[in-house]
Amino acid sequence: MRFLLLNIFLGLTIAGEARKTVKISQVDICVYGGTSAGVIAAYSAAKLGKTVLLIEPGNRLGGLTSGGLGYTDIGNKYAISGIALDFYRKIGMHYGRFEQWIFEPSVAERLFQAYIRTAQVDVVYNYRLKTVYKNNSTIKGIEVEPAAGPYGTTIRCEASMFIDCTYEGDLMAKAGVSYRVGREGNAEYNETYNGVQMMNGHQFPDGVDPYKKPGDASSGLLWGISNESMAPVGSSDGKVQAYNFRICLTNDPANRIAVTRPAGYDATRFELLLRYIQKAGISSIKSVLKLDLMPNHKTDINNNGPFSTDMIGAANRYAEAGFEERKRIIKELELYNKSLLYFLGNDQRVPEVMRRQMREWGYPKDEYLQNDHWSPQPYIRESRRMVGAYVMTQHHCEGREAVPDGVGMAAYTMDSHNCQRIVIEKNGIKMVKNEGNVEIGGFAPYPIAYRSITPQKKECTNLLVPVCLSATHIAYGSIRMEPVFMVLAQSAAVAASMAVDQKKCVQEVDIKALQQKLKEDPLLDGSAPDIVVDDAEKALVQFTGEWKKLTRRSYGPSMMQAATPLATAKFILPVTGNNPYDIYLYVPKTDSMPAMNVTVSNGYEEKSAILQVATLKVLGQTSGEWHFIGTYELGTGNRPYLQLSANGGNGKIIADAVLLRKKHPPRDP
Numbered sequence: 001m002r003f004l005l006l007n008i009f010l011g012l013t014i015a016g017e018a019r020k021t022v023k024i025s026q027v028d029i030c031v032y033g034g035t036s037a038g039v040i041a042a043y044s045a046a047k048l049g050k051t052v053l054l055i056e057p058g059n060r061l062g063g064l065t066s067g068g069l070g071y072t073d074i075g076n077k078y079a080i081s082g083i084a085l086d087f088y089r090k091i092g093m094h095y096g097r098f099e100q101w102i103f104e105p106s107v108a109e110r111l112f113q114a115y116i117r118t119a120q121v122d123v124v125y126n127y128r129l130k131t132v133y134k135n136n137s138t139i140k141g142i143e144v145e146p147a148a149g150p151y152g153t154t155i156r157c158e159a160s161m162f163i164d165c166t167y168e169g170d171l172m173a174k175a176g177v178s179y180r181v182g183r184e185g186n187a188e189y190n191e192t193y194n195g196v197q198m199m200n201g202h203q204f205p206d207g208v209d210p211y212k213k214p215g216d217a218s219s220g221l222l223w224g225i226s227n228e229s230m231a232p233v234g235s236s237d238g239k240v241q242a243y244n245f246r247i248c249l250t251n252d253p254a255n256r257i258a259v260t261r262p263a264g265y266d267a268t269r270f271e272l273l274l275r276y277i278q279k280a281g282i283s284s285i286k287s288v289l290k291l292d293l294m295p296n297h298k299t300d301i302n303n304n305g306p307f308s309t310d311m312i313g314a315a316n317r318y319a320e321a322g323f324e325e326r327k328r329i330i331k332e333l334e335l336y337n338k339s340l341l342y343f344l345g346n347d348q349r350v351p352e353v354m355r356r357q358m359r360e361w362g363y364p365k366d367e368y369l370q371n372d373h374w375s376p377q378p379y380i381r382e383s384r385r386m387v388g389a390y391v392m393t394q395h396h397c398e399g400r401e402a403v404p405d406g407v408g409m410a411a412y413t414m415d416s417h418n419c420q421r422i423v424i425e426k427n428g429i430k431m432v433k434n435e436g437n438v439e440i441g442g443f444a445p446y447p448i449a450y451r452s453i454t455p456q457k458k459e460c461t462n463l464l465v466p467v468c469l470s471a472t473h474i475a476y477g478s479i480r481m482e483p484v485f486m487v488l489a490q491s492a493a494v495a496a497s498m499a500v501d502q503k504k505c506v507q508e509v510d511i512k513a514l515q516q517k518l519k520e521d522p523l524l525d526g527s528a529p530d531i532v533v534d535d536a537e538k539a540l541v542q543f544t545g546e547w548k549k550l551t552r553r554s555y556g557p558s559m560m561q562a563a564t565p566l567a568t569a570k571f572i573l574p575v576t577g578n579n580p581y582d583i584y585l586y587v588p589k590t591d592s593m594p595a596m597n598v599t600v601s602n603g604y605e606e607k608s609a610i611l612q613v614a615t616l617k618v619l620g621q622t623s624g625e626w627h628f629i630g631t632y633e634l635g636t637g638n639r640p641y642l643q644l645s646a647n648g649g650n651g652k653i654i655a656d657a658v659l660l661r662k663k664h665p666p667r668d669p
Contacts, residue, residue, distance in 0.1 A: 032055050064167075065108050070104060073412055102295065199437055203433065242303070250298045251361050407450045408448045444558075528662045545567025570644075
């Protein structure tokens with residue numbers, strides 16, 4: 001390690017043991033939290049020539065991205081840029097594709113480790129935050145202690161800039177920065193989907209009895225049901241959307257470890273699930289588990305339906321809990337998730353067809369080798385949220401407000417999982433319902449303000465918070481996706497580096513210069529950025545014939561669909577000089593798009609080919625894929641272009657976007 005061990009001295013004696021304190025030499029930037037965002041922040045800062053220390057309370061890198069969330073929540077690929085996009089393209093290289101958004105946990109972890117090795121970033125594992133030292137509004141240093149407990153060697157890190165990349169916002173909170181836990185009321189920011197909400201997603205059908213003895217309130221409520229009454233719709237509270245694990249299982253017999261009964265198993269916790277199965281007439285485990293397939297016969301399992309992997313109500317105390325209590329909460333969550341899998345596969349009251357389906361799956365031998373083949377990373381969907389220099393709201397998500405200082409984009413549905421499970425009365429009948437689920441989408445990608453990752457200046461001047469950023473509960477539900485966290489982390493690292501160079505606070509960074517750097521040098525290695533021509537760029541796309549604008553499932557804000565067989569779309573390719581480029585065409589996932597003719601002119605000659613759209617394979621939670629058209633030496637004698645036509649078919653071809661990549665040697669890592 002390059003910066004550690006400046007000096008070592010004996011400190012306080014606790015319980016008869018001498019505590020050793022290691023004082024870290026001054027680094028430019030300290031990143032706390034080795035999540036996907038933390039890795040990208042540390043890598044970015046190091047690529048910019050800054051001395052960096054990354055501190056991770058656990059023993060592995062990548063957070064949720066390497067912890068089971070392999071079926072990436074994208075929203076719209078247009079929103080993902082820079083090193084985050086590079087990550088998914090390197091994942092694609094591993095699987096023999098241009099880019100890929102579904103992957104095994106171990107593949108993601110190895111890639112994060114490669115980023116750290118390439119940038120020669122020093123990492124301290126298994127250390128958690130103990131103390132933050134401030135002088136007025138400036139963090140001077142932090143002290144961290146062993147995550148296993150308060151005794152042993154402590155480490156102090158002094159830095160010019162700090163970046164909090166934890167899911168919990170612990171550094172932000174200890175630094176005295178304002179934050180929220182729970183849901184704002186709709187009235188606070190004039191929103192409509194914040195606060196208490198009872199909608200139909202992941203909801204019980206009417207009539208599921210909540211009592212241990214059906215119809216007898218005196219018998220008590222079934223496990224997992226709160227005795228609280230529902231507050232008015234849209235009102236604020238301190239409740240947090242449910243956590244779970246993104247579970248990696250396999251059905252490969254050679255790699256499968258059977259799901260066994262976990263210690264502490266309690267079948268009574270699943271009585272409500274049995275009542276739901278019976279009421280809804282369920283006969284597939286996919287009605288309980290969102291079982292998304294990963295490469296090599298593995299899964300990313302998420303919550304599905306009213307009773308699933310989400311442990312509703314257990315997240316409320318997590319954000320403000322101490323480290324030891326958090327460990328207990330996580331163990332409870334792990335026990336609940338493992339117990340659910342065992343219950344589905346073994347309890348005789350579960351329909352036999354579901355038990356048989358569940359027993360096809362088991363824990364993979366080649367994943368999470370240091371944690372008994374179970375992810376050490378729970379899905380902390382939401383914890384603290386900073387109240388920073390600017391607050392992102394529902395209005396930004398839906399495009400009614402826009403920010404001039406965007407340093408990243410989001411595009412996912414405004415998404416909240418359920419926050420509580422309660423009893424309501426309907427038509428004189430008591431029944432169980434879930435509250436808190438919201439799934440509202442249908443909007444275009446939108447920018448995220450730089451100010452939303454900076455604290456208020458009066459509170460802290462050298463801290464950036466790209467994960468627990470400043471947003472309302474419902475806006476955070478759209479922003480809180482792993483690729484977006486990585487994008488914002490890179491922006492935070494570039495901003496922190498600029499602040500170090502210019503000896504400024506983070507609130508004084510030149511936003512236009514920051515945006516320009518991110519645009520012109522997205523990989524922070526001086527390589528030429530990709531050129532993307534979207535259908536919405538009127539100066540570069542020429543249409544003939546009749547076309548219809550579509551805004552769902554497009555790349556970027558829109559795509560165009562031809563209405564006549566003779567319609568054409570010509571994408572002008574804005575290159576300079578004579579250089580070889582790989583050309584890709586974005587092909588959206590549709591049910592009925594016919595084959596189309598693709599013509600490429602390099603400025604001197606044309607080449608045409610028929611693209612059989614029906615044969616293209618789209619993987620994961622995405623609207624489409626980039627299809628490789630070919631490598632062309634593009635000149636500037638006559639403007640090069642790519643033209644689409646229906647090839648005499650029914651005319652319903654789609655024109656969305658074209659991507660150009662200048663040929664260059666492979667990039668690190």
